[in-house]
Amino acid sequence: MSEPNEHTSLLIPHDEEGQSVRSREEVELGHTSIGERLSYNDYSTIDWLHCLVKDSYRFRALHLRHGTRASINQHVDACSGWIAVSLIGIIMAFVAVSIDMSVATVAGLKYGYCAGNPLVSREACCEYVHKEGINCDRFTLWSDRYWPQFGIYVGWAVLFGIISSGVTMFSKTVLPAVGPEAKNPNGYSHSNSNSNYNRYGQGKSLYMSAGSGIPEIKTILSGFVIPHYLDFRILVLKAIGAVFAVATGMSLGKEGPFIHIAACVGQQVANRFEKYRENAGKWREILSAACAAGLSSAFGAPIGGVLFAYEEICVHFPRKVLWRTFLCSMVAAITLKALNPHGTGKVILFETNYGTSYRPEHYFTFIILGISGGLWGGTFTMANLLWARWFRNIRLIKGRPVLEVFFVIMVTAALQFPNPVTRAPGVEIIKNLLVNCATKKDTWVCRNEARTDGRWDYIAWLAYGTLGQLASTTITFGLKVPAGIIIPALVGGALFGRLVGQWVTTISPGIFAMVGAGAFLAGVGRMTISLCVIMFELTGELEYSLPHMIAILVAKWTADAISKESVYDLAQSVLGHPFLDTEHALRLIQHEPSATVQAILPPASTMAELTIEVPSNNKVPQKVLKEHLNYLHRRGLMDGGIVLTQKGVLQGYIAEPELEYGLNEFGKAFGEDKEVRLFGDVDEGEYDLSNFVDRTPITITNTAPMEYAVEIFGKLGIRYLCVTEEGSGRLVGFVIKKRLLIYLDGLKD
Known part of the structure; x- marks a missing residue:
C-alpha cells in the first residue's frame, strides 16, 4: 500500500456518498524536456500545514457527533496513535530477533556446523550441548587445516554475498516521471492511478533495499515522497538481504537496515488506521516513532533510539511525537528483553564491568x-x-x-x-x-x-x-x-x-x-x-x-x-x-551577501503559465484551466499549482491535484465550454471549483532576506510560497520547495 496523500480537499472532505475524496498520489514527477527544467522531479512533496488543517477538520467532524457510539469512536481515535506505536514496537522486536538468529545461524556455516542441529548457530549449539553435559566439540569445523578453512570461509561468504546482492536486484524500481511525449492528448490525467504509471515516462532508478535506508527515510520524513519505498515487499527483501549480507563478514552492519525495516513495519501498521492512512503528515509521525524502535531493537538502547530519531532522522518532531516515540522504543525494548535473544535476560549487547575509574x-x-x-x-x-x-x-x-x-x-x-x-x-x-x-x-x-x-x-x-x-x-x-x-x-x-x-x-x-x-x-x-x-x-x-x-x-x-x-x-x-536542512542552508546563505527571495523567482515565461487572471465575474473557461494544467504536466511541476489573480493582485491558489481532480470528476457533467467558478457565491447548477481554491496562500515579498524563505519552508513544512512585490502587493512569483533546494545546491558549488 502506498503512502497517504494529503491533498484531499479541505472544504469537501467527503463526497455525497460519504466516501473520502482523495485525489491521486503525487508520484508522477520527473524530468521535463520542454521549457524550464527542475531537479528532484522524481519526487513530490507534502504540505505539513495542509495536513494540519486537514486533521483539524477531521477532528471537528468527529467531535460534533453525540451518543455512545460517537463517544467510543472519539476515545478510539484518541488512543489510536498509542496503540499503533505499541504494535510497531512489538512487531519490530520479533522481526529483529528473527533476523539476529538467522544471521548467527547463516554466518556460522562459514566455520562449521552443529552436529546436534545444523540449523542452529554456533553459540546456540554450544549452549544446547552444555545443557546436555556434553563437550562443545559437537560444533564441527569443516576442517582443522588453515587453507581448507580459508577456502570454505571465502566460498560461503561469496555465496552469501551473491544471494544478498541478487535479492537486492529484485528491489530495483524506476520512479515515475513526467514527459510531454507521454501526455494524455487532453492534457490531464485519468482518475485511475495505474494509468498514471503507464502514461508517464521513467525517472530515476533506485535499488530500494540497498544500503542502510537512513538517507531515504530522512528524505521521506522531511516531507518528500519516494513511492513504494516502505512497501511490504521491500521489507521482506531488505530483511533477507540483510541476513546474508551480514553473514558474509563484510564490513557492514544490520543496524542501519533495521531502521528502514522498522519504517516499513510502521507503514504497515499506520495504514490500518484511517487517521494516519488518509493524512501524509500524521502518517509521518508514526514513522518517526518506528525509526526509534528500529534502533532500540538493534542495540537494546531504547533512550538512545529516541534521541537518534530526534537528532539524526526526523525534521518534524513535536512533543506529542516525542512521547509516542518514547513509548514505541520502550515497548520494543521490553519485548526484546522478554524474547531474550542473547540468553542473558538483559537487553545490553556489550555488557562490561571494568571495576575501575578513569583519572x-x-x-x-x-x-x-x-x-x-x-x-x-x-x-x-x-x-x-x-x-x-x-x-x-x-x-x-x-x-x-x-x-x-x-x-x-x-x-x-x-x-x-x-x-x-x-x-x-x-x-x-x-x-x-x-x-x-x-x-x-x-x-x-x-x-x-x-x-x-x-x-x-x-x-x-x-x-x-x-x-x-x-x-x-x-x-x-x-x-x-x-x-x-x-x-x-x-x-x-x-x-x-x-x-x-x-x-x-x-x-x-x-x-x-x-x-x-x-x-x-x-x-x-x-x-x-x-x-x-x-x-x-x-x-x-x-x-x-x-x-x-x-x-x-x-x-x-x-x-x-x-x-x-x-x-x-x-x-x-x-x-x-x-x-532541506535549515541549519546547513542558513550557513550557505551567510556567505552570499544580500541574498533575497528575488534570486529564486521562476522566469517570466514560467509564471505566465502558472498564473490565471480571473475576471470580475470570478469565472474562467474550463478550457483555460485545462491548458494551464497541461503546462504543469509538461514542465513536470506536479508539486505546483495555478496562482489566481485579479488585476495582478494575488487572490488564491489551486494545487495541481485538486485542479486535476475537479476537472476530471466534474468536467464531464458540465461539458467543455462551461465556465468554472473559482471565487464568490455559487448559484445553483454552476460548475464550481471554489472549494478547491486556497484563499489564504502563504506569501512573502520579493525583497525579503533568503533566510525568511528557508525558515518558512523548513519550519512550516509548506510546499510553495507566493511572492509579491514590495509596496504594491502585486504577484511577481511562485516558488516551490524544489526551487529553493536547487538554489542551495548552487551555493555548494
Missing part, C-alpha cells in the same frame, strides 16, 4: 581517540566517494553490482580471515575487544595481553586489524546490498582504542576500546547526544559517559573541520535525494 591524566588519551575518530570520519566520506567513482567506472564492474560485491568479499576475506582479531562477526569482535581481562582471562585477547615477552605480534595484529577494518569499510559502503555503517565504525574504533590501550597500563585497555568505538562512529555519523546515550546503554557503563562526551565532541569538531557532511548527508547528495 584526570586519561583525559588526554580520550582526546587523542576523539581526534583520531574525527580524522577518519572526515576523510572517510571523501575516500569512499573517490573509490566509488573510480572502481564503479571500471569497464568490468560498471553496471554489474553483483560482480562488485564478489570482488569486495574477496578483498575483505583476504584482509580479515588471517587476523585472529577480525575473523569473527562484527558484534563478536566488539565484545572481544571490550573485555576486561581482570575478570575474564580465557579469551584470545586476554591471553595475549597477559604475556610478558613484549607482545609485538599481538600489537601488530591489532594495528593490522585497524587498518584493514577501515580500508574494507571504505570500499564496502555503497554496495548494492543492505548495509549499515554503525557496526563497522564501532569495530574500527574499538580496534584502535584497544591498540592505544596497550601503552596506557593504569586502567583496562577495554575502556579505550569502548571510548574509541564511540569516537569513530561520531566522526563518520556526526552524532553527539544520541551516540553518548547509546554507548552507555550498549555497555551498561554509565560512569564512563564523561569520557564518551569528550571523545564524541572532539571527533565531531575534528571531522567538521575536514568535511561538513556526515556519511548520511553525503549519501543523500550522491543518491540525489532532496532534503
Whole structure:
C-alpha cells in the first residue's frame, strides 16, 4: 500500500456518498524536456500545514457527533496513535530477533556446523550441548587445516554475498516521471492511478533495499515522497538481504537496515488506521516513532533510539511525537528483553564491568581517540566517494553490482580471515575487544595481553586489524546490498582504542576500546547526544559517559573541520535525494551577501503559465484551466499549482491535484465550454471549483532576506510560497520547495 496523500480537499472532505475524496498520489514527477527544467522531479512533496488543517477538520467532524457510539469512536481515535506505536514496537522486536538468529545461524556455516542441529548457530549449539553435559566439540569445523578453512570461509561468504546482492536486484524500481511525449492528448490525467504509471515516462532508478535506508527515510520524513519505498515487499527483501549480507563478514552492519525495516513495519501498521492512512503528515509521525524502535531493537538502547530519531532522522518532531516515540522504543525494548535473544535476560549487547575509574591524566588519551575518530570520519566520506567513482567506472564492474560485491568479499576475506582479531562477526569482535581481562582471562585477547615477552605480534595484529577494518569499510559502503555503517565504525574504533590501550597500563585497555568505538562512529555519523546515550546503554557503563562526551565532541569538531557532511548527508547528495536542512542552508546563505527571495523567482515565461487572471465575474473557461494544467504536466511541476489573480493582485491558489481532480470528476457533467467558478457565491447548477481554491496562500515579498524563505519552508513544512512585490502587493512569483533546494545546491558549488 502506498503512502497517504494529503491533498484531499479541505472544504469537501467527503463526497455525497460519504466516501473520502482523495485525489491521486503525487508520484508522477520527473524530468521535463520542454521549457524550464527542475531537479528532484522524481519526487513530490507534502504540505505539513495542509495536513494540519486537514486533521483539524477531521477532528471537528468527529467531535460534533453525540451518543455512545460517537463517544467510543472519539476515545478510539484518541488512543489510536498509542496503540499503533505499541504494535510497531512489538512487531519490530520479533522481526529483529528473527533476523539476529538467522544471521548467527547463516554466518556460522562459514566455520562449521552443529552436529546436534545444523540449523542452529554456533553459540546456540554450544549452549544446547552444555545443557546436555556434553563437550562443545559437537560444533564441527569443516576442517582443522588453515587453507581448507580459508577456502570454505571465502566460498560461503561469496555465496552469501551473491544471494544478498541478487535479492537486492529484485528491489530495483524506476520512479515515475513526467514527459510531454507521454501526455494524455487532453492534457490531464485519468482518475485511475495505474494509468498514471503507464502514461508517464521513467525517472530515476533506485535499488530500494540497498544500503542502510537512513538517507531515504530522512528524505521521506522531511516531507518528500519516494513511492513504494516502505512497501511490504521491500521489507521482506531488505530483511533477507540483510541476513546474508551480514553473514558474509563484510564490513557492514544490520543496524542501519533495521531502521528502514522498522519504517516499513510502521507503514504497515499506520495504514490500518484511517487517521494516519488518509493524512501524509500524521502518517509521518508514526514513522518517526518506528525509526526509534528500529534502533532500540538493534542495540537494546531504547533512550538512545529516541534521541537518534530526534537528532539524526526526523525534521518534524513535536512533543506529542516525542512521547509516542518514547513509548514505541520502550515497548520494543521490553519485548526484546522478554524474547531474550542473547540468553542473558538483559537487553545490553556489550555488557562490561571494568571495576575501575578513569583519572584526570586519561583525559588526554580520550582526546587523542576523539581526534583520531574525527580524522577518519572526515576523510572517510571523501575516500569512499573517490573509490566509488573510480572502481564503479571500471569497464568490468560498471553496471554489474553483483560482480562488485564478489570482488569486495574477496578483498575483505583476504584482509580479515588471517587476523585472529577480525575473523569473527562484527558484534563478536566488539565484545572481544571490550573485555576486561581482570575478570575474564580465557579469551584470545586476554591471553595475549597477559604475556610478558613484549607482545609485538599481538600489537601488530591489532594495528593490522585497524587498518584493514577501515580500508574494507571504505570500499564496502555503497554496495548494492543492505548495509549499515554503525557496526563497522564501532569495530574500527574499538580496534584502535584497544591498540592505544596497550601503552596506557593504569586502567583496562577495554575502556579505550569502548571510548574509541564511540569516537569513530561520531566522526563518520556526526552524532553527539544520541551516540553518548547509546554507548552507555550498549555497555551498561554509565560512569564512563564523561569520557564518551569528550571523545564524541572532539571527533565531531575534528571531522567538521575536514568535511561538513556526515556519511548520511553525503549519501543523500550522491543518491540525489532532496532534503532541506535549515541549519546547513542558513550557513550557505551567510556567505552570499544580500541574498533575497528575488534570486529564486521562476522566469517570466514560467509564471505566465502558472498564473490565471480571473475576471470580475470570478469565472474562467474550463478550457483555460485545462491548458494551464497541461503546462504543469509538461514542465513536470506536479508539486505546483495555478496562482489566481485579479488585476495582478494575488487572490488564491489551486494545487495541481485538486485542479486535476475537479476537472476530471466534474468536467464531464458540465461539458467543455462551461465556465468554472473559482471565487464568490455559487448559484445553483454552476460548475464550481471554489472549494478547491486556497484563499489564504502563504506569501512573502520579493525583497525579503533568503533566510525568511528557508525558515518558512523548513519550519512550516509548506510546499510553495507566493511572492509579491514590495509596496504594491502585486504577484511577481511562485516558488516551490524544489526551487529553493536547487538554489542551495548552487551555493555548494
